Amino acid sequence: MQTHNLGYPRIGGQRELKKASELYWAGKLTVQQLLQTGKIIRQQNWELQKNAGIDLIPCNDFSFYDQVLDISLMVGAIPERFHNLMEAKQLPDIDLLFAMARGYQKDGYDVTAMEMTKWFDTNYHYIVPEFTANQKFTLYSNKVLSEFLEAKQGRFNTKPVLLGPISYLLLGKEKQEGFHRLELIKNLLPVYLEVLNKLDDNNAHYIQFDEPCLALNLSEAERQVIVQTYQEIKNKFPNLHIIVASYFECYGQNLQTVLRLPVQTIHLDLIRCPAQLDDILATDFIRTKINISLGIVDGRNIWKNDFRQSLTFIHKAIQKIGAARVWIAPSCSLIHSPCDLNLETNEQILIPEIKQWLAFAKQKIDEVVTLKQLASGKNTEAANLKLQENIRANESRKTSALIHNKAVKERVAAITEKDAVRANDFSVRKIKQREALHLPMFPTTTIGSFPQTTEVRSWRTRLKNGELTEQQYEELIAKKIAETIYWQEETGIDVLVHGEFERNDMVEYFGEQLDGFTFTKNGWVQSYGSRCVKPPVIYGDVSRPAPMTAKWSIYAQSLTKQIVKGMLTGPVTILQWSFVRNDQPRSETCMQIALAIRDEVIDLEKAGIKIIQIDEPAIREGLPLRKENWQAYLQWAVDAFKISASGVQDETQIHTHMCYSEFNDIIQNIADMDADVITIECSRSQMKLLDAFAGFKYPNEIGPGVYDIHSPRVPSKAEMVELMEKAKSVIPADQLWVNPDCGLKTRHWDETKKALIEMVKAAKELRLLIHQSTVL
Known part of the structure; x- marks a missing residue:
């Protein structure tokens, strides 16, 4: 042995x-x-x-x-587009590796990542x-x-x-x-x-x-x-x-x-x-x-x-x-897995x-x-x-008495089919939403987060260390949100976001406010490249003791007459990106999270937030590897999203976001989620991922990402217009949004601003081209 x-x-x-x-x-x-x-x-x-x-x-x-x-x-499976770069720059292996992963945009070269x-x-x-x-x-x-x-x-x-x-x-x-x-x-x-x-x-x-x-x-x-x-x-x-x-x-x-x-x-x-x-x-x-x-x-x-x-x-x-x-x-x-439990010395x-x-x-x-x-x-x-x-x-x-909550279990047991259905189907909701929102063709937005600089991250550290009071911390966050709202207005983005500066991670932030979750200080795992995440630990029954996001969404909306999206992480993604308890079915835990997110969605709507995004980038990721096991998973995963999203009025527009996934095999299930707008990663695949939506005749609205946020390179307006023209060739123009592939948290402000300015220019050109074709 x-x-x-x-x-x-x-x-x-x-x-x-x-x-x-x-x-x-x-x-x-x-x-x-x-x-x-x-x-x-x-x-x-x-x-x-x-x-x-x-x-x-x-x-x-x-x-x-x-x-x-x-x-x-x-x-030696090095794509052709890197060969000139290799010959001219004589890149060492490590730099070639990074160029293939992240793209290369300097010294007159502009090469897209794999x-x-x-x-x-x-x-x-x-x-x-x-x-x-x-x-x-x-x-x-x-x-x-x-x-x-x-x-x-x-x-x-x-x-x-x-x-x-x-x-x-x-x-x-x-x-x-x-x-x-x-x-x-x-x-x-x-x-x-x-x-x-x-x-x-x-x-x-x-x-x-x-x-x-x-x-x-x-x-x-x-x-x-x-x-x-x-x-x-x-x-x-x-x-x-x-x-x-x-x-x-x-x-x-x-x-x-x-x-x-x-x-x-x-x-x-x-x-x-x-x-x-x-x-x-x-x-x-x-x-x-x-x-x-x-x-x-x-x-x-x-x-x-x-x-x-x-x-x-x-x-x-x-x-x-x-x-x-x-x-x-x-x-x-x-x-x-994280590296070493012995590093977890903080008992608080x-x-x-x-x-x-x-x-x-x-x-x-x-x-x-x-x-x-x-x-x-x-x-x-x-x-x-x-x-x-x-x-x-x-x-x-x-x-342990920490694990079980009778009220949570009873609420999950009481879920009915009605809890997972909007009042009317999308064809009705679309008309009401367009009357309520007054958005242009090819509306522009971002996926939610804006760059979290070293300075912003330091505020959380100083708060935890007692170097900032809660009031001082919130004043800093409020100032950053205001700067971001005003910059988006000035740039011409149609649907704004508050930037998520108060959030450490899109799952951890919610887990910190939900019962049944605990955390680590050094429980990091690699997501890609240098990107590491620190998954929460779901150890018990999950519930929401108080509103989680309404405060900052309401504040951001008070600063502008434009629409500000409420930003939430969906139940399946919270489940997938956590370390999940293994003493009950994952579907049971997911339904508990779905009810907590549903409560948050309803609170945001009551507060006057007209567009609410419920991110579900992990829906495809959670799919069992063998097709014979897919249907059981998709049934409860789609139901969990619908339960989280279906408590609002027709006029409230529900967005979801998915990234770096293949959709062909589950396009019907994505349609079954019935989100009013779905935003997806499309730039690295040159819009090929849209083929699934086009072939299916996907009825709802779609925001195919027009630039890759996992690369530091800044795409041009012409590049984004070209991508959207590809999208427009397979998806009706009045169903399309213009947005980045994913959140901008890991990027730098300089490249972010340049790219979004180009993105807005691209949307305006697309509208002009539509207008000209209509006049002709």
């Missing part, structure tokens, strides 16, 4: 990577200093896992931006590979080898981790029609083999291939390609120990394919799919020599493992195939009763090692003490 880990957080316990990257982008850190920060984080991660007792430690799980983008660089989307059903974003027919690949980056040698020099027993070639291709996109990206395996595989050859020459014994696409619905043809690919790897490198890891779901119909793979170890996510262990042990698999890696420590959530339950899985596997063939691991990479933020129920990445590593000790039959005194502590903590959570 041995322990291993699939991946470890790369941001650093104090977000060292985020801080270093952003200083580097700002020209305040040298490339050597940035690279040194990465090296320090890697060394610390390896040392921590070694000291904990992990037998096989991952390497190449570190990335300066994204592990999928790293593979694109490794195999597309970004969600990593399966997580809030992590990856950079989407771009493929063309007959594309050639060549080994461009030696990062995998260099990090393995770095670990070897430090005497760490590591296994290089690579996104498998099949998943890499399936996670990408064809940039022209007439071929399927999986056809490129014949060109791609030789590069992977070249990498393996270098590793083999340097005495790497284990290689972990992550093939998370094995959790998806695959065709028989796709399964055949998988078998052929791994057979060729086996033929070339018969002595390499190949580990294939999938996670987030069962293997399902792909199970027989997985069991046929000529590999030494297969990994199971027993958190998401505990039944698959029995499925495997019931097959002829037990007669083979393949090892089973049991993913029994939850890599996606922060609750302490139940040792007694995990030991039943381990003992069952040992009884069938023997201890030598059983490996113990987290369910997936720990990139989705995270009380001890709740803290004892939690485990972060460092603690999960310890759990894996302790489970091996307990399962081996050679229990040390320390392991037995940890078992008893684990039992006490789990029993404490089951019986």
Whole structure:
């Protein structure tokens, strides 16, 4: 029996990577200093896992931006638009990596970033590979080898981790029609083999291939390609120990394919799919020599493992195939977990009763090692003490008075179909809203947040530290809101926002005001690049004790005669972007949140707010990976949004926002949400995401994003007009809004102002073109 880990957080316990990257982008850190920060984080991660007792430690799980983008660089899948930049600027690998992820706009160059989307059903974003027919690949980056040698020099027993070639291709996109990206395996595989050859020459014994696409619905043809690919790897490198890891779901119909793979170890996510262990042990698999890696420590959530339950899985596997063939691991990479619970020392933020129920990445590593000790039959005194502590903590959570609220449960039980339906359908509401709102064609707005500068963030810190009184803090926020309202008026934006300067995070802000939530000080996880989020922890029943946003929305609206949107986060997104309790169905928790948001929507309407945006960027993200499980999820997810939105009059316009998602398969469900206006990310995909709405003849109004807020580049008016012309070619003009892709919180004011001025100019030109065509 041995322990291993699939991946470890790369941001650093104090977000060292985020801080270093952003200083580097700002020209305040040298490339050597940035690279040194990465090296320090890697060394610390390896040392921590070694000291904990992990037998096989991952390497190449570190990335300066994204592990999928790293593979694109490794195999030379660099889009054509970056080639002139590479030749002229001689960019080092790290700068090319950042240019591909963030775009490049300086020195006379203006190159758009690659597309970004969600990593399966997580809030992590990856950079989407771009493929063309007959594309050639060549080994461009030696990062995998260099990090393995770095670990070897430090005497760490590591296994290089690579996104498998099949998943890499399936996670990408064809940039022209007439071929399927999986056809490129014949060109791609030789590069992977070249990498393996270098590793083999340097005495790497284990290689972990992550093939998370094995959790998806695959065709028989796709399964055949998988078998052929791994057979060729086996033929070339018969002595390499190949580990294939999938996670987030069962293997399902792909199970027989997985069991046929000529590999030494297969990994199971027993958190998401505990039944698959029995499925495997019931097959002829037990007669083979393949090892089973049991993913029994939850890599996606922060609750302490139940040792007694995990030991039943381990003992069952040992009884069938023997201890030598059983490996113990987290369910997936720990990139989705915060770094270290020991950093949570402030008992006013995270009380001890709740803290004892939690485990972060460092603690999960310890759990894996302790489970091996307990399962081996050679229990040390320390392991037995940890078992008893684990039992006490789990029993404490089951019986705690903090968790249950009878009134909340009764209110959810009393929900009826009427609670999820507006008074009239959109065709009626549209007429009433246009009479009430008096907006022009192509109305302009933003998604909600404006840049949160270091100064603004410092106000919250000073308030918490007692350096500002509540009154002083609110005066500063009020002044910033007023400046933002007046600037939007001057710029010519049609529907204004207050800027959300009082908010730390679009989920955390609401969680702080809802019962059933708690928080951490250092529970950061990576969302994309340098962007880190600190998810709230939903530990109990959720309710709203008091209004949450009305005060600042009312104040902002008092400053202008123009419409100011009320800004809320939707129930599904609050659920998805929190660490959710695992002692009741997620649907139950979501309905509790929906009722709390419904109360807030009604309060905003009563206060005179005419447009209310309920952001749901995580609706698509929450979709189960297997299509046979979609309908059950979509039923309660769509109902939760409708419950939150349906308590208002016809004249009140409900907006929602979704970003970095594929909509084709769920367009009917998006229509069922019945938001009056939906804003979506479209600029990186060059409006291709609108095809789903056009083909469906989506009846409500749409704001396709016209510029990418995740890139520092400022698009021109002409670029935005061109994008909107593409949108207008598939969506009727009177259904279209003009807006950025997403909120502007992470951007700088200079680029934000320039881009929004161009956006307003673009909308005015579009109106002029419509007027001219009408006159003609």
